[in-house]
Structures are given as structure tokens and as C-alpha cells.
Amino acid sequence: MKFGSLVANDNVSFVVKEGEIVSLIGPNGAGKTTLFNCISGFYKPFSGQVFFDGKDITGKPSHEITMMGLTRTFQIVKPLKDMTVRDNVLTGAFLRSSNKKEAQKIAEEVLHLTHLWDKRDMFAGNLTIADKKRLEIARVLATKPRMIMLDEAMAGLNQSEIKEAMDLCVKLNRSGITLLIVEHIMEAIMPISNRVVVLSAGKKIAEGKPVEIINNEEVIKAYLGERYYAKSKKLDRRL
Numbered sequence: 317m318k319f320g321s322l323v324a325n326d327n328v329s330f331v332v333k334e335g336e337i338v339s340l341i342g343p344n345g346a347g348k349t350t351l352f353n354c355i356s357g358f359y360k361p362f363s364g365q366v367f368f369d370g371k372d373i374t375g376k377p378s379h380e381i382t383m384m385g386l387t388r389t390f391q392i393v394k395p396l397k398d399m400t401v402r403d404n405v406l407t408g409a410f411l412r413s414s415n416k417k418e419a420q421k422i423a424e425e426v427l428h429l430t431h432l433w434d435k436r437d438m439f440a441g442n443l444t445i446a447d448k449k450r451l452e453i454a455r456v457l458a459t460k461p462r463m464i465m466l467d468e469a470m471a472g473l474n475q476s477e478i479k480e481a482m483d484l485c486v487k488l489n490r491s492g493i494t495l496l497i498v499e500h501i502m503e504a505i506m507p508i509s510n511r512v513v514v515l516s517a518g519k520k521i522a523e524g525k526p527v528e529i530i531n532n533e534e535v536i537k538a539y540l541g542e543r544y545y546a547k548s549k550k551l552d553r554r555l
């Protein structure tokens with residue numbers, strides 16, 4: 317994917333297998349959000365192909381890709397501010413069912429799962445950042461996805477909220493949803509990821525198990541830094 321002369325995604329290639337949790341990490345401006353946009357149909361890449369479930373989805377409109385079961389959240393949350401939390405989730409549910417009762421049932425389940433039930437009648441614009449992030453996940457869950465791409469869904473959360481978000485990821489994954497996660501909070505994603513892909517300046521520089529990635533010299537140099545490396549010795553034992 318190019319913007320003018322800037323190659324934001326350069327020959328990036330990797331596979332996410334059904335049932336996996338894969339994390340996509342890398343410095344600011346590495347091209348992670350751009351890659352999500354290319355995969356989810358918000359951008360049409362200049363070259364290359366994107367496959368979902370064996371089907372070529374390159375350049376397909378995003379609503380068609382969502383219908384196929386692949387959906388994503390946005391780094392900059394986009395709730396429908398003047399609608400209630402419940403109605404925000406319902407907009408996702410109506411994608412799967414035109415029957416109001418059925419859609420309401422889907423929305424209710426998702427509101428409970430994401431701990432938003434008590435806030436269902438609040439206007440989305442009045443939620444805290446943590447709840448807006450939850451709502452972002454709730455809206456995509458209501459579309460009954462098979463795979464979700466999360467773009468910094470934990471940014472701005474406190475420690476206990478991060479733990480809750482990690483638990484939700486694991487729970488969704490155990491329920492059969494494949495996850496591709498973009499995140500800067502290594503302590504959150506390393507313990508739950510099966511594999512990690514690293515982007516730097518638009519290129520894939522590494523791919524492997526979390527324990528391999530935190531010990532990869534190129535990744536430490538490009539992104540994790542020496543300070544993290546020292547801390548990672550502790551993390552190492554948990555992976």
C-alpha cells in the first residue's frame with residue numbers, strides 16, 4: 317500500500333490460522349493500521365492479495381468482508397455518539413438478522429459479555445474511554461464474526477481494565493473466534509498470543525512465537541528497546 321511515494325506496507329505477507337491469536341506489533345508509523353485497512357476493505361492495496369477462508373477478498377467493500385465473518389475495530393473509536401449503547405450494538409446485530417427480536421437477543425448477549433449491560437441506556441458519547449473501547453468490541457461482536465482484528469483496543473486502559481480486556485480476548489478465542497491484535501502493551505499480548513508478526517517501516521521484520529520475538533535482536537533494536545529486553549527476562553518465564 318502506497319501513499320504518494322511512501323510505501324506504508326511493503327511486500328508484507330503472513331498467514332493467520334483459524335483459531336489462533338496472532339499479534340501484529342511494531343513502532344508508530346510501521347504500517348499496522350494501514351494493513352488492517354487493506355485487509356478489511358477500507359483501502360484497496362496497489363498490489364498483492366488478501367485471502368479470507370480461501371477466498372480472494374482483495375479490494376472487496378468492507379461490508380461484504382464483514383458479512384463473510386471478518387471484522388475489525390478502529391484505533392480511533394467511532395461510536396454513534398447520539399445513540400444509546402444498546403442501539404450502537406443493535407446496528408451490528410442487524411447485519412445478521414433483520415428480525416428485531418432476534419437482533420435484540422444478539423445485542424443483549426453481547427452487552428452482557430462485554431460488561432456493558434448496566435450502561436445500555438447511556439448515550440455512547442458519554443462513556444469513558446474504557447467503555448468506548450468495550451463498545452467498539454461489542455459492536456463488532458454483534459456482527460457474529462469468525463475473525464476479529466483489534467486495533468489498539470487496550471490503549472488508554474488502566475491495569476485492571478487491561479486484564480479484563482485480555483480475559484475477554486481469551487474467552488472470545490475459546491469460543492472459536494480467530495484474533496489478529498495490534499497492540500503496544502506487550503505485557504498484555506505476549507502471554508495470550510500464539511504467534512507475533514513484527515512490522516517496521518512498512519516491512520515485516522520478524523514472525524514467531526512470543527518467546528522468540530522478545531529475544532529477537534532486530535525486533536529489540538527496531539521496537540522493543542533494551543529496557544524492555546531486561547524486563548522481558550521476567551516475561552520469558554511466563555511464556
Ligand SMILES: Nc1ncnc2c1ncn2[C@@H]1O[C@H](COP(=O)(O)OP(=O)(O)OP(=O)(O)O)[C@@H](O)[C@H]1O
Nearest residue numbers: 319322324342343344345346347348349350351391
Ligand atoms: N491516509 C493516509 N495518507 C497518507 N499517509 C498515511 C495515511 N495513513 C497512514 N499514512 C502513513 O503511513 C505510515 C503508516 O501509518 P499507520 O497508521 O499504518 O501506522 P501504525 O503502525 O498503525 O502506527 P501507530 O502505532 O502509531 O498506530 C505512516 O507513515 C503514516 O503517516
Ligand SMILES: [Mg+2]
Nearest residue numbers: 348349350391
Ligand atoms: Mg495504528
